[in-house]
Amino acid sequence: MVQKLAPITALAAALCAFATPSWSADKGGAAWAPAPNAADQAWKLPPVPMPKDNLSTPARIELGQSLFFDPRMSGNGAMSCASCHNPSLGWSDGLKTAVGWGGQVLGRATPTVMNTAYNTQFMWDGRKKSLEDQALGPMKTPQEMNTDFGVALGRLRGNMAYVAMFEKAYPGEGVNEETIAKAIAAFERTVVVNDSPFDRWLAGDQKALTMQQWRGYKLFTDAGKGNCAACHSAPNFTDNGFHNIGIAKVGDGDPDPGRFGIKKVASMKGAFKTPGLRDIELTAPYFRDGSAATLRDVVEHYVRGGDDKSNLSPTMKPLNLNEQEKDDLVAFMKALSGQRKPIAVPYLPQ
Structure with missing residues (x-):
């Protein structure tokens, strides 16, 4: 049986120790904003869009969350998606530019995962067109996670707990690159801020x-x-x-x-x-x-x-x-x- 979630360990606490936003309501009788008008409603976020072939379910989100935090998805077994997209750092990394495979400093900053569910273009240059397409991008880039998918798929298929999670999330679809991408995208669609x-x-x-x-x-x-x-x-x-x-x-x-x-x-x-x-x-x-x-x-x-x-x-x-x-x-x-x-x-x- 796969345990759902771990207790918050020291590592988990570090990942999840969020900073308190610096905004606050004016104190001492300061005036508040006028009420929003009809034009302002254009800024209201709609429900999170999802492709018909990857509608979110609890099983898909759970699988995607495991894959997102699993360093075994990288070539050296030491990096996960969360290594650069750290939830305690705004789902980014706090660095000027990303640090990739072997500690090499990359040329571009790590974009946040936050609200990417609403995007139609992905990566700084737009080379990916969907969250599913984007999910495997860093894994397949030698300078980033440098994943050997032959090895990674063999490891996942040999892990009966993971196999059961894939079957529950995507019945009959198997453990493959497509289902990995779909699961990670399903998890990333939960990373939304709409309560500012x-x-x-x-x-x-x-x-x-x-x-x-x-x-x-x-x-x-x-x-x-x-x-x-x-x-x-x-x-x-x-x-x-x-x-x-x-x-x-x-x-x-x-x-x-x-x-x-x-x-x-x-x-x-x-x-x-x-x-x-x-x-x-x-x-x-x-x-x-x-x-x-x-x-x-x-x-x-x-x-x-x-x-x-x-x-x-x-x-x-x-x-x-x-x-x-x-x-x-x-x-x-x-x-x-x-x-x-x-x-x-x-x-x-x-």
């Missing part, structure tokens, strides 16, 4: 947002001021598009081509996928190269209109914001942090 102060305000809790956070929201959506929503659009704060935002080139090597490496269109040189922003406070540092340490640094980057202006996207214009407006934008982004939900690290099938 901003979400609660949209749901009618007028006191969920302070006036400062509401002012930041208005700047965020104002095309003549912040213009953030041009790319970080409703409802998941991403247009699922690709933009060159003028990240400064570092060193003498060739710059990262971004989306151009997948789609040979000149405007895509140096363009990267727009990340979603819910729980953004927890996923520092920011940008695809981790070059912004804080949310204030992010705002300052956009105030400058980017640094490398050689192939900027048309939406990148310098912003005319005063210090109060910068603070308001940061306050709003912090209001996108959801309440921390503990994640139990499962006992892995033996």
Whole structure:
């Protein structure tokens, strides 16, 4: 019999010791935000979408969670999906750029898993088109998990507890790459934040947002001021598009081509996928190269209109914001942090 979930061990506690978001309601009689209007409802998240051939069930989520945390899915048996997508670090890793196979430092930051269930493009360059397609990407990349799927499948098929879990989750489909991908995707679809102060305000809790956070929201959506929503659009704060935002080139090597490496269109040189922003406070540092340490640094980057202006996207214009407006934008982004939900690290099938 496979035990469902482990007690919280020291390791599990480390994984699940979530930071408390820094947002709080203004105290001392500060004013609260006005009630949301009909246009604001565009930001309300819909139910999590699921493909018809992989509708979530408890058995599929349980299997996917085990695979997500199982280091035996990597080539050296020492890395799991959770090694880089750590729930205690906003489902990222807290590093400027990812560390992969053999400790090598990779060229791009680890994106968060949070709310990727709503995405239509995956990876910084959009080379994956679904959560299922994305799930195996790091395993099959030599620089990341470097999984030998012949060995990994043999190990799973020889583990009767895992075989039973696969059969319960995907009856008659067997243990294979497709069912591994489907199970991990089913688990990742549970990694959703929809209870932030901003979400609660949209749901009618007028006191969920302070006036400062509401002012930041208005700047965020104002095309003549912040213009953030041009790319970080409703409802998941991403247009699922690709933009060159003028990240400064570092060193003498060739710059990262971004989306151009997948789609040979000149405007895509140096363009990267727009990340979603819910729980953004927890996923520092920011940008695809981790070059912004804080949310204030992010705002300052956009105030400058980017640094490398050689192939900027048309939406990148310098912003005319005063210090109060910068603070308001940061306050709003912090209001996108959801309440921390503990994640139990499962006992892995033996």
